[in-house]
Amino acid sequence: MVTANIWFTASMVVSAAVFIYLFIRVHDAVHHPGLSWLERFNWFWFLDHHHYIHHIDNDANTNFLLPLGDLLMGTLRVELTVEEQEKWPHYTEARRLSD
Structure with missing residues (x-):
């Protein structure tokens, strides 16, 4: 973008x-x-949890610092399923999915 x-x-x-x-x-x-x-x-802590969910579901919560973008794009997730919580109870396990 060029402007004077x-x-x-x-x-x-x-x-x-x-x-x-x-x-x-x-x-x-x-x-x-x-x-x-x-x-x-x-x-x-909100962003930490937001990012934790992203490591479990890479199609969700892709807008790391501005979750409003996820809301507008339909990629916002605020909770994990019971199965996801049992499979990845801590962030360290979830992080291994995408590191």
Whole structure:
């Protein structure tokens, strides 16, 4: 996208940089628990569970930082089935599916 508006361009670059930074930090914190200050926040635990479900069902919860995107695209799952919970009771087992 080319524009002469320097403020628009700058805001898009900053927004993209912040999104990428957050994605990397949150994703690392999810995959390496106990090491990040992000774990103090309630929203982190929601995203952690959201990502846990994604590792069990790779077609679900594909929009990691913005679950609203999953809602809009029809890929949002908020719960596991009983069978899935029994098969993968912890995140470490589920993570092995896609690592």
